[in-house]
Amino acid sequence: MSAQRPAAIAEPAVPPVHPVDEKLPALKMATSGLQHVAAMYAGVVAPPLIVGAAIGLTATELTFLTGACLFTAGLATFLQTLGIWKIGARLPFVNGVTFAGVAPMTAIVASTEDRSDALPVIFGAVIVAGLLGFLAAPVFCKAVRFFPPVVTGTVITLIGVSLLPVAFGWAQGPNPAGDDYGSATNLTLAGVTLLLVLLLRRFTRGFVKQIAVLLGLVAGTLVAIPFGVTDFGPVAAADVVGFPTPFHFGAPQFQLAAILSMCVVMVVSMTESTADMLALGEIVDRPADEKTIAAGLRADTLGSALSPVFNGFMCSAFAQNIGLVAMTRIRSRYVVATGGAFLVLMGLCPMAASLIAVVPRPVLGGAGVVLFGSVAASGIQTLVRAGLEKDNNVLIVAVSLAVGIIPITAPGFYHAFPETARIVLDSGISTGCVAAVLLNLVFNHLGRTVDAQDVTHPMEAGEEITGATRAPATP
Numbered sequence: 388m389s390a391q392r393p394a395a396i397a398e399p400a401v402p403p404v405h406p407v408d409e410k411l412p413a414l415k416m417a418t419s420g421l422q423h424v425a426a427m428y429a430g431v432v433a434p435p436l437i438v439g440a441a442i443g444l445t446a447t448e449l450t451f452l453t454g455a456c457l458f459t460a461g462l463a464t465f466l467q468t469l470g471i472w473k474i475g476a477r478l479p480f481v482n483g484v485t486f487a488g489v490a491p492m493t494a495i496v497a498s499t500e501d502r503s504d505a506l507p508v509i510f511g512a513v514i515v516a517g518l519l520g521f522l523a524a525p526v527f528c529k530a531v532r533f534f535p536p537v538v539t540g541t542v543i544t545l546i547g548v549s550l551l552p553v554a555f556g557w558a559q560g561p562n563p564a565g566d567d568y569g570s571a572t573n574l575t576l577a578g579v580t581l582l583l584v585l586l587l588r589r590f591t592r593g594f595v596k597q598i599a600v601l602l603g604l605v606a607g608t609l610v611a612i613p614f615g616v617t618d619f620g621p622v623a624a625a626d627v628v629g630f631p632t633p634f635h636f637g638a639p640q641f642q643l644a645a646i647l648s649m650c651v652v653m654v655v656s657m658t659e660s661t662a663d664m665l666a667l668g669e670i671v672d673r674p675a676d677e678k679t680i681a682a683g684l685r686a687d688t689l690g691s692a693l694s695p696v697f698n699g700f701m702c703s704a705f706a707q708n709i710g711l712v713a714m715t716r717i718r719s720r721y722v723v724a725t726g727g728a729f730l731v732l733m734g735l736c737p738m739a740a741s742l743i744a745v746v747p748r749p750v751l752g753g754a755g756v757v758l759f760g761s762v763a764a765s766g767i768q769t770l771v772r773a774g775l776e777k778d779n780n781v782l783i784v785a786v787s788l789a790v791g792i793i794p795i796t797a798p799g800f801y802h803a804f805p806e807t808a809r810i811v812l813d814s815g816i817s818t819g820c821v822a823a824v825l826l827n828l829v830f831n832h833l834g835r836t837v838d839a840q841d842v843t844h845p846m847e848a849g850e851e852i853t854g855a856t857r858a859p860a861t862p
Contacts, residue, residue, distance in 0.1 A: 405672075407479065407720050408719070410719065410721050415722075416721065416722055417725060419722040419726075420725030420728070421726065422726075424730060425601055427708055430484075430705060431457060431460050431483040432453050433484075433758065434486065436453070437489050438452075438489065438492050438509070441493045441497070442496055442502050442505050446618075450737055454631060454733070454734045454735075454737050454739075455734065456484050457731075457733045459694040459702065460481075460483035460730050461733075462690065462727075463687070463694065463702040464481055464724065465724060466482070466690050467482050467686040467687070468721070470682065470686065473682050475682055475685070476675065476683030478667055478668065478675070478679070478720055479712050479718060479719065480667065480708070481705045481708040482686070482687065482705065483702060484700045484702060485652070485655075485656045485659075486546045486762060487655045487659065487816050488652045488656070490549050491652050491816070494813045495645050496509075498644075506698075507637040507638060508639075508645050511642070511695075512641070512642070512646045512648065514695050516692075517690075517691035519653070520656075520684070521689050523688075524681050525681050527684060528677045528684060533827065534658045535831075537770065538783075539662040539769055540784075541788060541791075541820075541823045542658060542766070542816065542819065542823060543765055543769055544763050544767055545766070545787075545816050545819040546655075546816055547766060548815075549795060549815045549816055550755075550762065554751075554752050554756045554758070554759050555752065555756075557755055559573055560573045576616070576747065576749040577753035579607060580603050580606070580750045580752075580753030581753040583606050583607060584599050584600055603757075604750060607750035611747045618745065626738065628737075629736070630735060631698050631734060632698075648817060649701065652701060653688070654820065658820070661684070662769070663704040664683050664704070666709055667709050667712065670713045687702060687703055691703075780830075783830060786822060790822040791815040792819075794813045794818075798813075
């Protein structure tokens, strides 16, 4: 008889790594990270371009501000993806400058007598709003029920609609007082750029399709060279290596009206980030609970509070990158962290940041129509899920959008109000957000006089017809 072999000792099973925590091969990590940067690059550089132009910064100063925003976007992305302590959702989120702050920041610029003080005032307001948001994160995550899709969709739509006039202004030229402002040449360049972006989106796929806006900017700039509107001076004057010196534009200043305005923006940003976390959690099969949302909001708000130290603006999650995750099914947060590393490197290379200053304003305007219109479209997509068949929700959206577009359609509407109040009132995003939240509370939380589910028209309560014919009206 042969001796029996001893039974093999079973090794403990190694738990599988969730796709969110998976570390991919270096090449795939790098290329996928670059793809995320390409998808959000134009969105990061647009706010400093808008605010810098409103202030009247020189090309060199604009290059510095753009590089600083890239650098701080990378730092904020690190906080969100890698996380420390209870900070960071540890999901594949790309963070960058939020569009929601652009309109209030330009309003602050317009109300500042000395334009050299505009950035310090903005930076001081963002620091305070960021710190208050960080403290409020554990409470805010419990108030998610007060920010349903009907509110978030309205706010995101207003962000895009509020920024579209900026793209139209860019399309006309850099100087409203110039002889060529709104010329056929400028509008043609904007139209050609828009057409190129649309063709790339329609007839390409994969990585090329994702960077259609970036490729459109490059192609539009090349087309503009023969017209003499492309200036390569900023690139030649930029250093290869540089560092965003802390408080380069001056020590932060703290003005109450500006702080209140940016606090409203922080609420908008936290609302949008919460919605993004809920959506991304479903996409990557790791649903975001209150703990995850609170950690993600801490990353957003802390990143925003630190950003002005290095001359950056308020940071928030970028929704377009969520779409990229859904399309590619690459769910690793380390891929997005790699993208954050590229953003930091770009911020440390002024020459790379200066490339955007070469792009003529009409070319930026053509691409901006797609970029800002896409933000509005994202809001509409959210509103589709908001249950607009209900009378209450239709009224909430209708009134909030109307309030939000007042500063766009009637810029002098609030001219009789104090200048400090106009900083908030002249921001359609801020007033629209406040209106949406308050109306949602009144109609959907504090009681209803009519059952919204039985209402089929926004203005007529009507009766439910159950098959019986109505009796003719008595004269």
